[in-house]
Amino acid sequence: MLNDVMTIAIHIGLLLFMPPLLPGVINRTKAVFAGRKGPPLLQPYFDICKLFHKGMVISESTTWVFLAAPVVALAATLLAGLLLPFGPFAAPIHFTGDLILFVYLFGLARFFTTSAALDTGSSFEGMGAAREVAFACLSETAFLLGLLVLVRLSGSVSLTPMLLSPLAHPPEAPVLMAAAGLFIVLLAENLRIPVDDPNTHLELTMIHEAMVLDNSGPLLGLVHYGSAMKLFVLSALALHLFVPFQIGIFGADWGLFVIEMIAMAAVIGIVESTMARLQMRHVPTLLMAAGLLNGIGFVLMVR
């Protein structure tokens, strides 16, 4: 009973306070690869705090949609985070069909962020939003195919029993396929290299960064916080496939989870350091490849 309460408290605590650490780790990893010293690990926290103390300028063509979007996106991501088990611990909320809600909450977030981008009337932001919705059609399909593999393997349509069931001992081909496919989806959904470059606002790479060009001050802080949280949630999902280990001791398992998350961010950093961003017209091919990987995993289970 006490452990249950503790689990929920730690779950919510980590979900709220750990996300900005991940971009910090990614940036540090990239700096190491580039031979630089790099920003402090906690720089994203400092950035968000700084932004919250600033004033902001709003575009005169915008309506309430523009102001609401970061809030709705954050709330949706937070709720999605509550549906997902972290490490070996059950999620605070779980019920039949929660995996669909999980996928659709990100859809809700996307609906609002892309609408907000169009609300400014800027062609740059429109272009970013257009790319976001187009690529989402492929990545969401690939995502659901990956989840379908897990549904079949675990025999459950709820995230907690699905991800906590012993998916594969030893890892079977479908799980490996799904893990690879979901990792690409993770990179694409969080707009990391090789799909998008989070460091530039250049027209060639404009997806997420272009959509938030007109956000400033606290609004921008909220956007950064929200995207860090999305990275956190999707990484926590992918961890179940990459390292389904557990120790069995309450504290040690949470410690392991935190370490695994940091390692995951480091891996993303390594991917970003060693790969070039794809040309925009090749992104759909990459996402279809993710879908195909998951699809092959799916086909392998048809007996």
Next chain:
Amino acid sequence: MEMSLTLAACVLILVSGVPGLFSRRRSAWGQMTATVLVLAGSLIGLTGSFAVLVTRHVFLASLPGIWPGAPFQLKMDSLSAFFSVLIFLMAAVGSIYGHGYWRQREHSTTGQKLRLHYGVMLAAMVVVTLADDALAFLLAWEVMALTSFFLIATEDGQPECRQAAWVYFVATHLSTLALFAMFALMHEASGKFLLSAIPVTTGAGLKMAIFLLALLGFGLKAGMMPLHFWLPSAHANAPSHISALLSGVLLKVGIYGLLRVLTLMPDPPAAWGVLILTLGAISAVLGVAFALGQHDIKRLLAFHSVENVGIILMGLGVAMIGIAVHHPVWVILGIAGCLLHVWNHGLFKSLLFLSAGSIVRSTGTRNIDSLGGLARRMPWTAGLFMLGAIAICGLPPLNGFISELLVYLGLLRPAAGHGSGSWVAVASGAVVLAMVGALAVACFVKVLGGVFLGSGRSTAATEASEAPLSMRGAMAVLAGLCVAIGVAPVVVLVPLESAATVWMGNEAAGSQLAVLFPWTMLTAISMGLAVTILIAVTVWQIIVRADASPRRATWACGYTKSNARMQYTASSFVQILLELLRWVLRPITHGAGPKQLFAESVDRHTDVPDFITDRMASKYWQIFKQRLIPLRRIQQGSVQEYLLYMLLAVFIMLALLIPFGQISAHLLGR
């Protein structure tokens, strides 16, 4: 009692347009009477229908004298009531909306006939859901088809409107023809014209023929791909509250017919379910894909109806497969998803069509690319449209999500089991549904961005004004219901369980619905989402004070003189997706791009024509017409000739009645 209420409601609605015929053209009196009669009828009808859904009683009534040789029987059970609830509700909403949208004073030439046909069509639709024998069904079906033809042709001064109405006319008669054949075969199988169960001993070939004819006849009405060809232009060219009715209700009558006939079929093979599921998946994907390419907002919404009918059919497909392989859980989830999506689509699609009507009324255009920035001129319409858009994309916490989740669970449940075989086909449906969801988000963000957000691209858009109270009120009712079903899905559990039980004919399985779906959990989730957003907004207000922030022009990378025409247009917004889907949509580009290095004036636009009406029909229709020329000889338009044909027909029928065998036996026997 419930049945009499429903029939009384039918009569009230049927005659609602009649008093107006005797009023003067420009007086509002006729419209008032019609609205009052429709509202009264709807209230009575809703009471009766809900009572049937709750008590699960079955009522029979027959009017034996009406037709010699056929009983003309009506029967009301929960499945009929489930559909008549939707019809009565939309009747009331459309009629209130019509007060602001189609004022008698402004439309003095068309208002009277519109209201007459409106009432008759609604009453006919209710009778279709009640009909228990072939004759009553076909009669009501035909009345419904004819009156809806007149409703589509309301503005018959415009050539595209006449064209749309004629295409609809051909389609609906193809549908009736298929149904005539279907009922004849059903008579062959069961020996009755009543809608009674077909004997188990019927041959597989005959059952298959009945099923395929039902799929053709009802599929045409429901707008299933590739039988949807009449739908986009018919829905786009009718007045908006009629479009709402056609899209939200009339298509569902097709679904009702299919559901009803399937209840009569014993032991359906799994192939039927797979066929319905496949057709549903095709309709869903292609419906939304074609919607992406449209520039006309009402045409776009019409293609989304095809998409949603696809989702409804996917639910039905799962249920049919479940029946064939004896998995009651699949059946109940599939049919519940199918039925609830019927209601939900009726609500949010009507809401979207009514909001589109409000845009058309105040700007005079349906072209998405020439609007923009309406959210500030028409905040109510914008907010309500946005709500409808979230609902139709199946996003939480609105009603679209609830029914899509039911369908998803039906599709995923087989994959979670340990059985082999049909789960693959079913589970692939879930992937299709995910893709449809993402495409729908893209499509509705396109509409929202193009029409309501940013700044206006034409004077019509910058000078638009908000819709009158009656129109906003009608839309608000629908929006409220979308929110209610989304936030507290448990309110639909009783009607859903009742209708699903009748369809399955299995009391025990029907009652499982309550435990198979997270009814109350979703309420908690929606509340959680709402509370989180509220807290965030409150904290937000304290930290940010958005209204105190300075407002400046949108940042354009240092360029200071941007204007509305430099915005990303709705067409450019979906260009990447159109490129990806080029192999099926085959968009046509008119005009060439700039050829020189320096700026010059170019005119370039893309169209996504419908693949049946615009590509195949126009090609093959000519050939068809050539072949039929010889037949013109018997169709000369002279009344005498037609009288002769009738007389001949009567003679032939009488001749068939003469007992030649007996007579000859009599004569020869002597």
